[in-house]
Amino acid sequence: MKQRLLTILNDHFEQEVVVEKPKDRAFGHFATPIAFSLAKELRRSPMQIADELCSAFNANDMFESVEAIKGYLNFRLSAKFLDEYASWALSNENTFGAQEKNESILLEFVSANPTGPLHIGHARGAVFGDILLRLGRHLGYKMTAEYYVNDAGNQIDLLGLSLALEGQSSLLKQHVDWPEKYYRGEYLEDLAKAAAKKFGSKIFNDETRYKELALWAKDRVLELIVSNMSDANIEFDTYVSEASLYDQTEAVMKQLKNNGALEEIDGKLWLKSSEHGDEKDRVVVREDGRATYLAGDIIYHNQKFERGFDHYINIWGADHHGYIARVKASVKLLGHNENKLEVLLSQMVSLLKDGQPYKMSKRAGNVILMSDIVQEIGADALRFIFASKKSDTALEFDVEDLKRQDSSNPVFYINYAHARIFTLIAKSEFSLEQIEGQDLKELSEVEANLLFEALLLPEVIDDAFHSRQVQKLSDYLKALAAAFHRFYAENKIIGSENELRYLKLFTVVALSIRVGLNIMGIKALEKM
Numbered sequence: 001m002k003q004r005l006l007t008i009l010n011d012h013f014e015q016e017v018v019v020e021k022p023k024d025r026a027f028g029h030f031a032t033p034i035a036f037s038l039a040k041e042l043r044r045s046p047m048q049i050a051d052e053l054c055s056a057f058n059a060n061d062m063f064e065s066v067e068a069i070k071g072y073l074n075f076r077l078s079a080k081f082l083d084e085y086a087s088w089a090l091s092n093e094n095t096f097g098a099q100e101k102n103e104s105i106l107l108e109f110v111s112a113n114p115t116g117p118l119h120i121g122h123a124r125g126a127v128f129g130d131i132l133l134r135l136g137r138h139l140g141y142k143m144t145a146e147y148y149v150n151d152a153g154n155q156i157d158l159l160g161l162s163l164a165l166e167g168q169s170s171l172l173k174q175h176v177d178w179p180e181k182y183y184r185g186e187y188l189e190d191l192a193k194a195a196a197k198k199f200g201s202k203i204f205n206d207e208t209r210y211k212e213l214a215l216w217a218k219d220r221v222l223e224l225i226v227s228n229m230s231d232a233n234i235e236f237d238t239y240v241s242e243a244s245l246y247d248q249t250e251a252v253m254k255q256l257k258n259n260g261a262l263e264e265i266d267g268k269l270w271l272k273s274s275e276h277g278d279e280k281d282r283v284v285v286r287e288d289g290r291a292t293y294l295a296g297d298i299i300y301h302n303q304k305f306e307r308g309f310d311h312y313i314n315i316w317g318a319d320h321h322g323y324i325a326r327v328k329a330s331v332k333l334l335g336h337n338e339n340k341l342e343v344l345l346s347q348m349v350s351l352l353k354d355g356q357p358y359k360m361s362k363r364a365g366n367v368i369l370m371s372d373i374v375q376e377i378g379a380d381a382l383r384f385i386f387a388s389k390k391s392d393t394a395l396e397f398d399v400e401d402l403k404r405q406d407s408s409n410p411v412f413y414i415n416y417a418h419a420r421i422f423t424l425i426a427k428s429e430f431s432l433e434q435i436e437g438q439d440l441k442e443l444s445e446v447e448a449n450l451l452f453e454a455l456l457l458p459e460v461i462d463d464a465f466h467s468r469q470v471q472k473l474s475d476y477l478k479a480l481a482a483a484f485h486r487f488y489a490e491n492k493i494i495g496s497e498n499e500l501r502y503l504k505l506f507t508v509v510a511l512s513i514r515v516g517l518n519i520m521g522i523k524a525l526e527k528m
Contacts, residue, residue, distance in 0.1 A: 001456070009032060009034065033046075054068050082451055086504070093514075110129065111148040114221045119368055157211070165204075191217050233379050271329070305334070318348065348395075424493055432507075454480060
């Protein structure tokens with residue numbers, strides 16, 4: 001609806017037109033402040049301009065009325081337009097809200113170290129990234145979901161050592177002097193058993209084979225991570241290994257050097273990142289020739305940009321906030337357009353159970369596992385609650401609330417609206433063909449408002465993606481379900497003189513709930 005209105009307005013005006021949705025429905029369905037933009041150019045008041053512009057649009061059958069209110073042009077959509085749009089939507093479910101964007105986007109998210117199972121902090125970024133991916137794809141963007149596997153560096157060496165010590169302790173029953181820093185948790189015991197079966201238990205006491213043990217364990221943990229994500233309905237198109245990129249180190253450092261981006265001080269190579277927004281310069285190659293963690297990211301981002309996407313989005317944990325400036329500086333110093341790189345942050349999650357802090361998982365050592373929460377509340381509830389708040393703000397919820405089968409559980413509440421509509425249709429003597437063939441040109445104000453809200457889904461999808469606020473979709477679905485439940489409670493449906501009209505209206509509500517939940521990676525229920 002908004003896109004259609006923008007097309008009409010853009011045909012009349014040379015400058016960009018902004019369309020808003022008034023908070024008070026009494027002012028219409030949409031409004032534009034275009035008269036204020038024209039006032040300076042025409043040297044007249046916005047009120048006069050808006051009054052004169054009304055006549056240019058009143059003849060369009062998309063509008064019931066066009067009014068000038070305090071300098072704004074306010075548009076009320078006609079019943080004829082809403083009826084035709086509703087019928088089109090019901091016949092084109094797969095393309096309802098879809099667009100065609102000629103732009104490719106590489107979306108990198110999760111990218112947790114393959115040293116242990118995913119915890120709920122990872123899960124929030126995973127759900128956020130996956131729903132953003134689905135929104136973008138629905139809008140026609142060519143989206144690629146990528147997982148960057150941090151399989152090089154000290155964390156992999158530490159995984160090998162931790163696994164060896166676990167094998168010595170739990171399988172060989174040897175006394176172990178545990179170091180201050182090591183990975184812990186029952187998953188290591190499972191890995192140790194599998195490693196003993198594959199390599200023999202002698203490997204746990206052979207330091208020359210710890211690297212081999214680490215690389216094997218890394219692959220097994222990555223398989224576990226992929227399985228965890230699959231259980232939450234999250235899939236990736238590509239996986240990029242950090243270790244596989246290090247053979248490009250020399251070429252990338254030469255590229256930086258040719259761009260005047262490096263300086264050697266005390267045997268170290270420093271990136272001149274402070275010249276491009278970073279708080280200080282950064283070491284990329286140590287005195288002994290080893291590349292730093294930042295060097296790995298520089299090589300990876302160079303490889304990303306060489307693949308020629310139109311835009312790049314990284315979703316990182318909020319603790320990486322200080323890392324943004326140095327990576328964007330790196331991209332610029334490589335000779336790429338750093339404005340094509342967008343970094344979004346995902347805050348941590350606090351879990352409660354019956355009002356008390358949720359217990360840490362023994363299998364992970366000192367975190368709450370994503371797999372435990374999926375098992376306890378289900379993937380649908382996890383996805384919905386993790387997408388219910390802006391990603392860069394803290395999230396706290398009680399898992400017991402998401403087990404309740406009542407209105408306090410948003411997933412239940414929304415699905416109940418969808419299932420109730422299917423129940424009403426099943427009870428009706430009218431066929432689905434008769435229901436969908438009914439016109440909606442004669443609606444009460446309450447009915448028209450409900451229909452308008454149901455048809456707003458395309459605008460919500462567009463806004464949620466471009467604002468990078470996926471919670472706008474979950475908020476919309478909750479509000480639409482609430483509007484339906486309220487209407488249902490206040491009106492007799494089956495057997496009323498308006499039954500056919502009501503059911504046609506409800507099928508549009510069900511359509512938007514179903515399409516919206518599908519984009520969230522949640523299947524709408526027809527029976528409950």
